[in-house]
Amino acid sequence: MKLTIVPARMGFVWVRQGIRTFWKQPLAMSGLFFLFMAWVSLVSMIPMIGNVIALVLLPAMTLGLMAATSVAEQGKFPMPGILLVAFRSGQAKVKDMLILGLLYAMGFIGVMGLSVLVDGGLFAGVYLMGAPINSEKVNNPAFQNAMWVAMGLYLPLSMMFWHAPALLHWHGVPPVKSLFFSLVASWRNFGAFTVYTLAWLAVFLVAGAAMLIVVSLVGDPGLAETIMMPIALLMAAMFFTSVYFTVRDCFGEMVPATEKPLP
Template sequence: MKLNLVPARTGATWVRLGLKTFWRQPLAFISLFFLLMALISTVSLLPLLGSVLAPVLLPFMTLGLMVATSIAYTDNAEGIGTAGHAQRPTGSAMFVAVIAAMRTEWRSLVKLGVISAVYFVFAVLLTSFIDGGQLAKAYLLDEALTPEIMASSDFQVARMFLMCLNLPLSLAMWHAPALVHWHRVEPVKSIFFSVVAVFRNFGAYALFGLAWLGVFLLAGIGMGLVATVLIGVGSVGGGGAAAAIGNVLIVGSALVLAAMSMSSTWFTFRDSFDPN
């Protein structure tokens, strides 16, 4: 295995391929994303341990969506049917492949998840130097927060600080699950190689992020306009149905966009690493 250096314009190609692949099996991608998100959300609700156990499942989600993308994406040379048309993979084939990958790599994924959880707890504890431990108590001890605490400047700074600390974790886990699955790299080494790949191809990854930001902004503006119209209709008509639909559209579109963005991560892995 060796690292590939790709031009910056490849970042836009990754986004285009991700969008194209998502629309080959949109229901399967959305169902898989919602299922994994529901599992992580349910675990996070467990008393005391939930916020620590939830990060353990994140590598499973990353690998699952990457495997689904690899199945959904079919090169023309590989996906030509008897009638000369590209064959679309079935949603069931995607789910079967995802389950098989998770079952095969669960030990390595758990190791990656434990590393993520330990880092997350350490990062949360560091915020105690800013807000006196309010954020840490909320995350780790499920302590209720008053509106006054949430509105305080120290608490807001602590939240931003935690977001900054989680960025290196995101970079470290970007390719790690895929590396242990497709290239049989040890979990700790996979984290190192993931970070190196992002920094060596920084231009491509920066354009990748900016391109997805543009997609999110355009979709958000469109959905916001539709939701505003529906909410306005509901307020004028005295009914809450239209307003409720508008709110559902905003939340639903955000989740679908998140599923779409994660469907492109496999292409970043595929082009960044050469198995030979």
């Protein structure tokens, strides 16, 4: 395993690779993303501990989407079982992945906990506990401040966990070391990740503007509610498809030749 420092323009390349690979297997990649969302939603519904369990499983499920992308890139159809690849690699790796997930859950809850100090828990209640959101909350200055604080604190957390599941699973890096290497890789390639983030933001804005134009031409407000959510989910699926390439180009090929093929 060797860290590669990539030029900033690679951010555009990652976005293009993600979109192109998604359209190689659009049915599979969108279906897997919807399944991923459904599993997270179902687990979150478990009383009291559901949200925590969902956070613990998130790194493993993200790894599953990366593995699916590696299969789709070859023009093959990734099957649903690939989402569970993290739990089919031996007890040691399963244990390490769960430790990684627990660290992520602790970090995320810590971020939300610090935001509580700003607005008394309004933002954390919406984002973590699923509390209803309304215009009164959104326009509350304390809520907005808490949102910005949470976003600022989540950035280093995201940098630590961006590469970590892949490093743990495909390179055998222990959980804590994987967080360190991921943070270093994200920082050393900060230019590429900045371009990557801005490029995806532009893609989402253009797609949203195009949808609004179509809805305004049709003149049916109800149509917006019908098509906005599915298209937004498809765009999110394309984004998650691109994540694999950001990791692969920073650390090299992610699927060792010795790994057993998945059904």
